Amino acid sequence: MEIKEQLKQDEELIVKVFQLERFVRKHKVKLIALGVILAVGGLGYAIYSSLTEKRIEEANQLLVKAGESNSPKIMEELKEKEKSLYDLQLLKSQNPEDWAKVTTPVLKEIAQYKIAVHKGTIEALESYLYNPDYHIMKDNVRFLLIKLYLEKGNRKKGLELYSNIQNPQIKKYAKFLLHYGIAK
Structure with missing residues (x-):
């Protein structure tokens, strides 16, 4: 019995080998x-990964050099290699004119926030707050606007802005600001 089963298994194996050969x-x-x-x-994927890694490493080295010295040549090289790192370096600057040059979407939003805060006017902050393209830092702007409105004596507008704050930490400080009338 075992011999027949063994022969049958061998036969099935040979049939499968012939089918595979065909x-x-x-x-x-x-x-x-x-x-x-x-x-x-x-091979293409390996080459692409290697080139990408090399480009990122070079850009990071340029970013370090740009942080150490504000050489226009290094900044221009950084701009060519990696635009987002160039924009990040511009954002680190203390000059509002540099902030206005930022073009990377998220960094541009942060730059516009910094410009509005630097101006410190109700108009500049409201311009940022009501711009539909900007989504981050809105609660910070609302907090600053509450302070400015309280300084002008417009508590109603401050309360309206307070009701739209979503960040619990900022909301807590805005409540203190409204409650104690801390302004000036």
């Missing part, structure tokens, strides 16, 4: 092409 003969070109495509794709 499949390989029939699709030989396709299998070779698939192998070549996979090899080229893997």
